[in-house]
Amino acid sequence: MENTDMKQIQWFPGHMAKTRKLIASNLKLVDAVVEIVDSRTPLSSRNPEMDRLTSGKPRMVLLNKSDLADEKATQRWINYFSSIGVTAIAVDCKSGKGLKSLMPTLKAKVLRELMEKRERSGMSGAAIRLMIVGIPNVGKSSLINRLAGGKRAKVEDRPGVTRTKQWVKIDTGAELLDMPGVLWPKFDDQSVAIRLAFTGAISDDILDIETLAMKLLKFLSESYPQSLRERYKIEFDDSDDGLSLLEKVGRKRGMVVSGGEINTERAAITVIDEFRSGKLGRITLELPPAKEKLCQE
Numbered sequence: 001m002e003n004t005d006m007k008q009i010q011w012f013p014g015h016m017a018k019t020r021k022l023i024a025s026n027l028k029l030v031d032a033v034v035e036i037v038d039s040r041t042p043l044s045s046r047n048p049e050m051d052r053l054t055s056g057k058p059r060m061v062l063l064n065k066s067d068l069a070d071e072k073a074t075q076r077w078i079n080y081f082s083s084i085g086v087t088a089i090a091v092d093c094k095s096g097k098g099l100k101s102l103m104p105t106l107k108a109k110v111l112r113e114l115m116e117k118r119e120r121s122g123m124s125g126a127a128i129r130l131m132i133v134g135i136p137n138v139g140k141s142s143l144i145n146r147l148a149g150g151k152r153a154k155v156e157d158r159p160g161v162t163r164t165k166q167w168v169k170i171d172t173g174a175e176l177l178d179m180p181g182v183l184w185p186k187f188d189d190q191s192v193a194i195r196l197a198f199t200g201a202i203s204d205d206i207l208d209i210e211t212l213a214m215k216l217l218k219f220l221s222e223s224y225p226q227s228l229r230e231r232y233k234i235e236f237d238d239s240d241d242g243l244s245l246l247e248k249v250g251r252k253r254g255m256v257v258s259g260g261e262i263n264t265e266r267a268a269i270t271v272i273d274e275f276r277s278g279k280l281g282r283i284t285l286e287l288p289p290a291k292e293k294l295c296q297e
């Protein structure tokens with residue numbers, strides 16, 4: 001995906017530095033790191049430094065919002081993570097689906113050695129301490145609320161809002177370290193930023209809404225043509241560019257202004273909203289790297 005009109009994304013290197021330090025100093029307090037990513041963008045919704053920041057600690061990946069992602073693609077991501085030695089499971093923190101297997105998987109796969117050691121020393125009842133990490137909007141608060149049962153206040157993690165770290169006990173014998181601070185994804189890669197704007201993970205101010213919708217429609221026409229046809233009852237082929245697709249959607253929905261022109265802004269808002277709320281079906285925006293690439297890693 002190419003884009004030349006992208007506005008500068010504001011980010012906060014000072015906050016990142018602080019968060020890095022916090023992760024480093026708290027890592028020794030936990031048994032494992034649980035990293036939450038968005039199933040629709042499992043690589044784009046990660047902080048690329050996470051591997052280095054948490055190296056040496058057992059780690060598990062939760063592919064959250066799996067209710068919105070393509071199931072086959074999610075399975076490919078689970079296989080991909082497994083191929084690089086990381087246990088990943090698909091979850092939906094909104095409904096709670098998949099969360100039941102979190103602790104059993106952690107104990108059986110990620111923390112097997114520790115569990116065996118504790119068993120031998122008669123400490124198997126000790127709480128498992130987990131650090132929860134993830135970029136904003138991936139579902140950290142939803143996960144913690146689900147696991148802790150009962151509603152906890154949503155804690156702001158916007159830059160500039162200070163909060164302290166806190167431990168949250170969950171009844172499956174674990175304690176979660178809810179980390180303050182913000183870890184951003186890799187904004188300097190434009191295709192990453194565009195995927196995150198599609199899902200609403202970052203502000204859609206980075207692009208005007210029409211450009212964003214055109215890019216999304218082009219992607220869908222190539223990767224999920226059936227979803228596009230079913231939702232909007234439009235016909236298209238390879239020769240349709242993003243604008244032509246957007247106009248087709250607008251025309252079909254009767255979004256016409258005086259003079260017969262299509263109101264492409266309204267059409268764009270509709271497409272983006274419907275994609276984000278899952279009305280276009282279950283869609284994944286990126287697939288795991290090819291095998292050849294994997295081998296080089």
Ligand code: G4P
Binds near residue numbers: 066067136139154
């Ligand atoms: P964060 O702490 O990492 O910033 O994320 P948070 O839990 O606040 O979740 C961000 C948004 O994603 C919320 O929506 C939340 O409901 C939604 N979400 C979290 N997990 C899932 C999931 O598995 N599936 C789906 N479909 N959505 C999920 P929101 O629009 O900000 O709020 P609301 O819709 O809950 O009112």
